[in-house]
Amino acid sequence: MNWTWFHKLGSPKWFYEIGGRWLPWFGWAAAILLLVGTVWGLAFAPQDYQQGNSFRIIYIHVPAAFLAQSIYVMLAAAGLVGLVWKMKLADVALQQAAPIGAWMSFIALLTGAVWGKPTWGAWWVWDARLTSMLILLFLYFGIIALGQAISNRDSAAKACAVLAIVGVVNIPIIKYSVEWWNTLHQPATFKITEKPAMPAEMWLPLLVMVLGFYCFFAAVLIMRMRLEVLRREARASWAKAEVRALVEKHA
Amino acid sequence: MNPVRKKRLYIVLAILAGVGIAVALALSALQQNINLFYTPSQIAHGEAPEGTRIRAGGLVEQGSVQRHPETLSVDFRVTDGAETVTIRYQGILPDLFREGQGIVALGRVDADGVLVADEVLAKHDENYMPPEVTQALEKSGMMKHYEGGKQEYVQ
Numbered sequence: 001m002n003w004t005w006f007h008k009l010g011s012p013k014w015f016y017e018i019g020g021r022w023l024p025w026f027g028w029a030a031a032i033l034l035l036v037g038t039v040w041g042l043a044f045a046p047q048d049y050q051q052g053n054s055f056r057i058i059y060i061h062v063p064a065a066f067l068a069q070s071i072y073v074m075l076a077a078a079g080l081v082g083l084v085w086k087m088k089l090a091d092v093a094l095q096q097a098a099p100i101g102a103w104m105s106f107i108a109l110l111t112g113a114v115w116g117k118p119t120w121g122a123w124w125v126w127d128a129r130l131t132s133m134l135i136l137l138f139l140y141f142g143i144i145a146l147g148q149a150i151s152n153r154d155s156a157a158k159a160c161a162v163l164a165i166v167g168v169v170n171i172p173i174i175k176y177s178v179e180w181w182n183t184l185h186q187p188a189t190f191k192i193t194e195k196p197a198m199p200a201e202m203w204l205p206l207l208v209m210v211l212g213f214y215c216f217f218a219a220v221l222i223m224r225m226r227l228e229v230l231r232r233e234a235r236a237s238w239a240k241a242e243v244r245a246l247v248e249k250h251a
Numbered sequence: 252m253n254p255v256r257k258k259r260l261y262i263v264l265a266i267l268a269g270v271g272i273a274v275a276l277a278l279s280a281l282q283q284n285i286n287l288f289y290t291p292s293q294i295a296h297g298e299a300p301e302g303t304r305i306r307a308g309g310l311v312e313q314g315s316v317q318r319h320p321e322t323l324s325v326d327f328r329v330t331d332g333a334e335t336v337t338i339r340y341q342g343i344l345p346d347l348f349r350e351g352q353g354i355v356a357l358g359r360v361d362a363d364g365v366l367v368a369d370e371v372l373a374k375h376d377e378n379y380m381p382p383e384v385t386q387a388l389e390k391s392g393m394m395k396h397y398e399g400g401k402q403e404y405v406q
Contacts, residue, residue: 046381050347055379084260120372121345127287165267169274180278182286182308184355189377198379 010087012229013238019222026219033212041205048202057115059206063213065108068136069171071101071217075143076168079161089225091157092232094164095147096224100217102140109133120184128177129185132170139167153232288355295334299360307336307366308355308374316350329354340368347373 008014041059048055075094082090112130113123124130143160150156178187189203190196196203233239252260278285288308289299299305307329315328315335324341338356348354353376358368 046383049380049382051375058379080260080263083263084256119345119347119375122370122372125287125372128285162266165263166270168267169271173274173278180285181282182288182290184287184372184374186375186377189379197377199381201381202379 009089010085012089012092012233013236015089016226016229016242019226023219023222023226026215026222030212030215030219033208033215037205037209037212041209045202045205046199051119054115054118057111059209061108061111061115062206063210064104064111065133066210067213067217068101068104068108068133069174070214071097071104072136072139072164072171073168075101075164079164082157082161083165088232089229091153091161092225092228093221094143094157094160096228097221098140098143098147098160100220100224102137102144104213104217105133105137105140109137122184125184127183127185128181129174129183132174132177135170136167136174139163139170142167290331291329291334291336292331294336294360294366301360304357304359305366306355306357307338308353309336310353311348311350313350329356336366337364338366338368338371340371342369342371344371345373347375 037059042056045056045059047053075097078090078094078097081087082094109130112133116125117123143163146163147156147160150159177183178185189198230239230243234243283298288306291307291309293299294305294307299307309329309331312328312330312335315326317326319325322341323343324339325344326337326339328335328337330336338358340356340358348371353374355372355374356366356368357370357372358366360366
């Protein structure tokens, strides 16, 4: 297998260039998918027979929850790459993805609470799914705080990578909490092995929203990482030239 | 992969495995405490603690809901297919509350074995359907099968 692309990722300059080329694709895909998914889900998808219109919060809640968990797995993968291969860009990705993941967890918890009040009759219940999701949010806070608290960049990278890797244990707990224990949260509607417990006119807009959220995450992450790469490489000649060119363009 | 990297990779994987095993042991030790509610069978077999507030969960039995006309109090039975628990509640029930629906009630079991609840939460399942589909299912008599499937699922 050809690993050159992987080793190239170690070069911040290469990432800055290639990221700049990918950014508009992800950005436009995210804008179009989110717009289509929102209008489709909120205006055209049918009501649920029990919950009526309040089920529509699924179009925000589920993609945000998917992303909160996927981003954490990505943090752990970046942490592993950073620890084993000492790739600087892995730390940039880890530090820059963590706040996005924290926001996604927060959105999932908030929309879940807003939905829980009319459906269950309670904003919050200490069941296994909700609690493990709250722990995920705190893990994100921990990684962000740790990265900010240690001023030496290498030590901060190492500490954050270890925390990210150790915390990944929480991800299967979130995923299977609804099967292992009695919870108020319902089990997964979508399983890889079975057809979804939802008709197509309801899950198609959800699929669009999930894809839109992933593209949104990719676009925001690339933007944040490019900025951080510029900041960290501020002494390199290519970065200086790039900043000068950007300033002249906007002047 | 060069030996230094390989060693680091093994150390990281060993840490992850260690933490994973520790968490798995802790969770299996706490198994009962993590469950949000006791099923009627567990209560009937004395697995639920007595004299304290507990949560009971299950499906509201068909035809068991009795409302008192003068007050807000309501009696109903909750079943998991094998055993039932009678629940007494005074207050406003959640919108999703109806016969056949999964609920979780928080309260204390009194001397007669009735759970006097001060909170009733509706449990939603993973199935979503447009209302027209439900009506069609009801018309053709298939809703029974569908609800029956849910009962089996709970067991």
